[in-house]
Amino acid sequence: MGWLTERTRMLFGGGAPILHVAGDEGDGPVVVLVHGIASSSVTFQNLVPLLEPTHRVISIDILGFGRSPVPPDAGYTIEEHVASLHATLRLLKVRDFVLVGHSLGSMIVGRYAAEHPSGITRLVLVGPPVYGSPNEISDRRVRTRVSAYLRAYEFLRANKDFTIFNASVLARMLPIKGVFEITEKNWDPFVKSLEHCIESQTIVSDLARVHVPVEVVYGSLDAFIAPGSLSVIEAMRHVEMHRVEGNDHIIRKRMARVVAVAVG
Secondary structure: OHHHHHHHHHHHOOOOOOOOEEEEEOOOOEEEEEOOOOOOHHHHOOOHHHHOOOOEEEEEOOOOOOOOOOOOOOOOOHHHHHHHHHHHHHHHOOOOEEEEEEOHHHHHHHHHHHHOOOOEEEEEEEOOOOOOOHHHOOOHHHHHHHHHHHHHHHHHHHOHHHHHHHHHHHHHHOOOOOOOOOOOOOHHHHHHHHHHHHHOOOHHHHHHOOOOOEEEEEEOOOOOOOOOOOHHHHOOOOEEEEEEOOOOOOOOHHHHHHHHHHHO
C-alpha cells in the first residue's frame, strides 16, 4: 500500500493517507461501503452478496481501522476521515456512485456528500448515532437520553482497561467475527474518532447541505440510537426512513435486505 500513498501524494499534493480497499467486486452501478468505529469492512459481509450480482461493490476500511493506515499524529477528526476517503476514491476514479455508511461511517459519508457532491447519486445511512447538542434539544426526554449517551462515551474514553476488556467480552458474543474490536492497536483511533466525530458531530447540518436522496436504515433494537434522536433528520424532505424490527446495530441478514433495496 506504500506505493499507492506515494502516488496519491504526487498526484494530488496532499498528505491524506490512502485507505485499504478491502473489496472491489462485481460490475454495474458503483456502491461504496464505509464501515463504522471499532470495526472493519466485515461489517458488510451480509450486504455484499446481495449487491454484487448487479453492482460494483467497493468496501473500504476507514482511517485507523481494519487494514487502513494508523497515522500516529492523526486527530481522527471528521475532516481527516473524509480527506482520506476522498483521496482513495479519486485514486480509484469512481464516478456516479451510491455511498453507504454504517454508524460512524454514516457521519463520514454525510460530510463527504456535503463537501464533495459530484458523482454521488444516493446516500444510505445505516444505524446513524445522531446526538445533537443537549443545549439545543427542546424535548426534555430526548435531551436526557442524549446526555446519558454522551456521558457514557466520555466514561469509555477515560477508562481504557475497562473499555478494552468489556469490548473483548462483547466481541466474543457477536455473530460476526471482527465486527467490533477495541484493542491496543486501534485505541487511539477509537477514542479520538469517538470524541471528535461522534460526540462532536455535525451530521444534521451536513445532511441539510446534501441534495441527493438520503435513505436512513436503523434497527428497532439499536442500542446506539437514543430514542427520539432521529426525529430531526426524519423531518428533512429528502430523507426516507426505514425501521427494521428486531434488528440491533449490526447489519444482520434482515437489515442487509432492507439496505440493498435502499441502495436501489
